[in-house]
Amino acid sequence: MGVSATSAPRTKAVVRRIYRKLFSSFGPQYWWPAQTPFEVMVGAILVQNTNWKNVEKAIARLKAKKVLTPRKLHVLSLRQLARYIRPAGYFNVKARRLKNFAAFFIARYSGSVARMRAQPLESLRPQLLTVNGIGEETADSILLYALEKPIFVIDAYTKRIFIRHKIFQPNITYQKAQEFFHGRLRPSVTLYNEYHALLVHTGKTFCQASSVRCAQCPLREAAFFYADAL
């Protein structure tokens, strides 16, 4: 349904070729840009529909105030937290979401990354999705980049790039897109990490919603993608 009706074996080769092309063009991305796993979790919530530059400012402010810990975020007033993260936009909503996550993280794992990481992926994902403010992409970003679980993150860039190359249909769901990658790549934290990071880099540079600059994109040759897949 969401994926165009191509045979899995052929698209499998295409998916791997796209990865190799992006990696050879841009090299390793060393994601996620953060100093600690908890910072990854916070960043995953702050970056929702927001430019990463704005998130950097917000995180810098949290660090300057020395409140970038589960406990500190938990006890901080909603109003004060909202003021700190102002540059990230949607600050009232995100302040609530950060506190929701902090409360969950403390209640269930005592704010310990190691304890949370010890749990299996299959139980962690549903748990994260019960937290108000954590949807599929945010949950998967936390799972992959903070907890090092092998799950492929789907974001707007991932969908856009594959839709523009007619590998995905425009109305593809998150789940279908994720299944597409899971079915064609071995479950590997480093591979999923690098692939998603490379797609975001490619999207930011060549494939934004307005201003598409395909001329310089290493994936520009359509034949490279799907000539042998369709």
Added chain:
DNA sequence: TGCCAGGCCGGGT
């Protein structure tokens, strides 16, 4: 100068 950025929720069909 508008448009948009590494979404998600709640309420409505």
Added chain:
DNA sequence: ACCCGGCATGGC
């Protein structure tokens, strides 16, 4: 099961 309006700052 979708679809939509709301949320908000800062960069280009």
